[in-house]
Amino acid sequence: MNFFEHQSRARRNAAYRMLLTIGILLTPAILWTYVSSLIFGEVHWYEPLAVCGVMLPFVAAGYWYQIRKLKGGGSAIAEKLGAVLISDQPDEDDRWVLEIVEEMAIASGNPVPPVYLLDTDGVNAFAAGRTPQDSVIAVTLGAFYILNYEEMRAVIAELFSQIQNNDMRVDAQMTGVYSGIACLALLLGLAGGYTLIIGLGWAYLVFLAMSRVVRQRKYLADAAAAQFTRNPLSVASALKKIGGYEYGSVIGCRESEDFLQMYFAAPFEELGKRWVAPHPPLEKRIWRLDPDWDGEYPDVPPLESLMGDDEQADENLRRWEVLGAVGAAVSATRQTGEEPNAWDLYLARVALDSxxxxxxxxxxxxxxxxxxxxxxxxxxxxxxxxxxxxxxxxxxxxxxxxxxxxxxxxxxxxxxxxxxxxxxxxxxxxxxxxxxxxxxxxxxxxxxxxxxxxxxxxxxxxxxxxxxxVPGRRQLLGLYTLSQRESDVTLVLGLFAAMGHRSDSQAELAYYRACDALPFYTAPRDDLDEEDTLKSLDKRLTHLRQLKSEEKETLMDAIAVCIETDGHITPEEIELMRAMADALDCPMPEGLETPSFETADAELLPA
Structure with a gap:
């Protein structure tokens, strides 16, 4: 499976469908213009704007209402659904799920989110929250017992992809827009006749277009999880178990209707069969990940047979852990020679195991x-x-x-x-x-x-x-380019150059090599006054947080060049760089997500 090609295609398809959605939203203005030209023979420029002005309050009200539901963050949503924080429970059997979440978070350079357990039989999981800083991850009791280690890791990787892409916030925005459109359509329907049919048809088309956008984002999350774990069959195996399980991915909590898109799979049985469902059919998701799938689902034992303290339940669980892992284990023989475990996951595991x-x-x-x-x-x-x-x-x-x-x-x-x-x-x-x-x-x-x-x-x-x-920061709008914040960039690069190099000549070399990565000429490095630097650093950082996203990535790449100049990256440099990445809400450059470990056993490192 070409992970990057699948992700690129999913992003491209989502963008096309978003444009289609916008076009359908503007259909009333277009129709009004057409009808007006037929009846009156002329069209005034303000007429389409007036129609949009009528729509805007409804759209804004629905948008505000949906975003308000996320106000409490991921923890409030998880608790509303009845989930319980795992770390508050003394049961050591929960440790393996926490370890997977910690491993994925550290390896990807993301915050370690709180982990919740949802007491329901369906095999499902969700990521909730407005931003990566206030997000949480929750897994169901069914997933806890039915999925093996590789499958759970694939599910958690998909949830991290949703967190990184702010899927829940985007989904809430689209749902809010649709809520406003639905209210407007119902008001139009009060006139009766063809107005009702046109209004409901318009609302239906808007919802259909939005559901197709969400479906592409689900395909994107599947491909991202496959790329991150280097094991697409583990993602497919989790989906196959859902298909062969008597409870499927059903949650059974009606409050879930407000947050359908955040789930790994459809939380209601009837939802997965709808043409306008936000979740793609299981078969399509599986075939994208496993083209050789024969269409058969595995026989998954009843959940009740795997739970309990008696010897029979322990034996059933032990057998299922062995047999249930077979599907994912064959991935190593069906890949094209790629290492099934990503290198950054290995480093994260070394960190935790040491x-x-x-x-x-x-x-x-x-x-x-x-x-x-x-x-x-x-x-x-x-x-x-x-x-x-x-x-x-x-x-x-x-x-x-x-x-x-x-x-x-x-x-x-x-x-x-x-x-x-x-x-x-x-x-x-x-x-x-x-x-x-x-x-x-x-x-x-x-x-x-x-x-x-x-x-x-x-x-x-x-x-x-x-x-x-921990408390999280309010995101700032990206307004500036690096050249517009040259003095702030100069201070930051000079700081990194002075921090990690033993001599002035080394610091000078690191500074100018970092400047070569910038798209403009940077002023010579000034001698930094420590007291003044600490006083102004918070203010400078606020300025840099207002850089455009692509400018932030360029700055982080320049910082990476700066600290790598002498061939040795110190813990202090990594920590300062992580502080910059978190403050800018920008990922660490590739290869620096997880620091190297000097005490790692050389025999464990892959050739």
Whole structure:
């Protein structure tokens, strides 16, 4: 399967269908113009605008109503549907799902979202939220028992694709527009006669066109999941199990009707059979991923036979884990020699496996997560560390100090490159903090990093990363080009050049090589005053957040050139670059999504 070709085709088809939708939306104005020309023999330029002006309040009202439903973020939506936060449950059987989500998030450079469990028999999952920062992932109880590791990883990868593409926000916008159009069509229908038929027909065509846009986005998510896992048959295998399962992907929660598009598969049985359904038929999705499929669905055992504490249930579950994995396992022999596991997933797994269970468990509770972060920031220099520990004695929550003491042994000699992955793991727990507790956390981080002039910038970078992923930031409209923000670009590149290079000559070389990646001539590097730089950095960053999306990517590529000049990327450089990426709401450049690990066993690395 050519992942990139399928994604490109899905994007192109979605764009075409969006243009068709806009054309259908404007049909009343076009018809009015045509009828007016037949009756009166002339058309005034303001008549089509007047028709659009009548439509606009209805469209705006529906849009506002749908977007308002997302106001509480993904957690509010998941809780409304009855889902329960997995990390709040002590059952260790849930760990494998959390590990998959953590692995995918770290490997792709995304925030680790909270994970919910929805107590329903259908095999399904959803990603909810307005932005990547407030999104959550939820899996059903049926998916928990029916899907194997590879299939669950494929489903989670698809959900991350939906989060990255802001599918839920786009779907809510389109649903809002349709709601307004439907209300207007019903009002037109009050006149009776042909007006009712025309109004309802118009609304139906709008909904049909919008459903085709959503279907293409589902195909895009399927292809993205196949590309990310390098295993399209694992995605197809999950869909086949839904087709052969007695409950299918049915959710059974009527509140789901407000958020149909966010699900991995159709949440209602009758929905999947409709011609205007937002989810493509299972058969079409499977054949795109597995052209050699024979059309037969597997025999999936009843969910009740896999649940319970008795020996028979354990045996049934063990057999199903073996037999249910066969479909996905054959993917290695049916691919064209490509490695089934992506390299970035391997690095993420190395990162997680090199940390003891005590540390990863601490990342999942608000108190111990804060203790973990504080211990990560303790200096290797004994006098500086003693001063930091004396500052922590004034911590208002003494329970955090007990957790820090318990983590002292497990976190001894921890690789510094693991600091970012561990902070990523802490994000779901930190989202449970009150605003006052979060303010204490960020103030303490800056206080701990202020003991050494070399680490002040590191503290600032970590706070920026947390600010982007815990409370989240309001997105700013992209208005400017890099040339219009030249002074801000100069400061940032000079900062990275000075931070990661030992001598002025190395810093100068890194700066000018980074400038070569920019589409304009950049001024010579100035000597940076540390105090002035820290004061102005937040303001400069706000300016850069208003860059156009393609300009942000160019800036990140220039930064990557800057830090790679000397052939050695330090943890501090990675952290500062991640802070920039999160602040700009821009992905890390390819190859830098996950830092390299110096302690990785060389024998484990693929040739």
């Amino acid at each position: 940390v003891c269970d005590v540390v990863t468990a601490a990342a999942r509770h608000p108190d111990s997560a804060r203790a973990l972060i504080y211990r990560l920031l303790l200096s290797d220099d004994a006098p500086a560390r003693e001063y930091q520990e004396s500052q922590l004695q004034g911590c208002p929550d003494q329970e955090i100090l007990h957790h820090m003491q318990a983590l002292k042994g497990p976190m001894a000699n921890l690789d510094r490159y693991l600091r970012l992955p561990l902070i990523d793991l802490c994000v779901p727990a930190l989202k449970q903090l009150t605003p006052a507790q979060y303010k204490v956390l960020t103030d303490t981080i800056m206080s701990l990093c202020s003991v050494d002039a070399k680490t002040i910038l590191t503290g600032w970078a970590l706070v920026q990363i947390l600010n982007a992923r």
